[in-house]
Amino acid sequence: MHIFHITSTQAVQLQDVLAPLPPGFLWLDATHDEVAADVAVWRDTVERATGVHIYDLHLSDAVNLAHPSYFDATQDYALMVFRKLALDGDKSDAEQAKRRIPPALSKLDTKPVTFLLMDNALVTVHAAQSRTIDAMRSRLLEVRNKREGATYANRPPATAEELMLRLLNAMVDQYLDLRQPLTAQIDRWQRALLNPRSLFNDWTALLDARIELRKLDQLSEGQHDAVQELRDYLIDNHSGDGRAKDILLVRAHDVMEHIARVLNHARRLESTIESAVQIHFSAMAHRTSEIMRTLTVITALFMPLTLITGIFGMNFVDMPLIKGRDGFWIAMALMAAIVVVLLFVFRRKRYLDDGGLNGDQ
16 A cells, blocks of 8 residues: 655655654555455545544455445544546457447446545555556656745645546546547447448447447436535535635546536447447448339330230230231340330320439329
8 A cells, every 4th residue: 555645746656654744744645455455444444544533344345346436524534436447458359359449439348446535545445457546656656845926736636626527527538538439439430330332231330339428427427416416525524725725626527527428429429329220220221221212214115015915915816016017026025125215205294304203203
């Protein structure tokens, strides 16, 4: 477990909390494996460092890898479970091959991060090799004494709440980075669906993509509800000055706005897939109608010709033109004339045009 003591000027990594510390707050960071290895020892370490006892139910939530995004609060601390992208592992190759998940959508695999927010401490429990957590730890250790005019991004977080919101914002930004590859993948499917020269056969991948987008929709809704409850908790329980509280609320609203953008984008992509499928089947129906119209015109042209050949094929001894020298050519001329007249009528009625189905009545 990593322990950091963060002040307004710097962040120092500690081996253990043994003596009273100067003003600031603690950040205790652990992985699921470290907590699950010995839950009682980990809880005792947190209690010794913060003076707060973690309830058994919340301990179970912290090591539950299938837990959805969730928020809860007690008198001593607040608990929040937030599902972030698992960029290190993604889905297994076997699962991708079985479900035929495109690369862009395979990145939607998530893992939970548990936050325990206390008065002067933040405890995080996450999967191993979390890029967001690692990047925040490195950034804090690189911070030196604060200079005049230092920007918000270049200074250490002033409170545990601010550190938590920074981490949440970084996690949500990972979802925003997926918008471009997801949109590109959906655009490729749209072009394939509407291409009249090729037959679309990748229906399994399209169905899996729709399932993944629906999961992203549900995931974003859970995240939005959890962050909204966190914002309400900060409004009711923050004890700092008004300016510090306003900064936290602005940060919380920014995280909620980013989640809303991810949610809206997922719904737009799902709607786009449904619209493309509907347009595809409409185009297929139109092509089928065009083929049937062509066959109908051909049948209508050959029906009178078939009638003429049937009449002259009757087994009668005496028939007009049968024994005449010009009988064959007269019959051929009659057939040609009938075809010309029918083509003229079809053209006049606009049966042969693209809008033939809407021709004159």
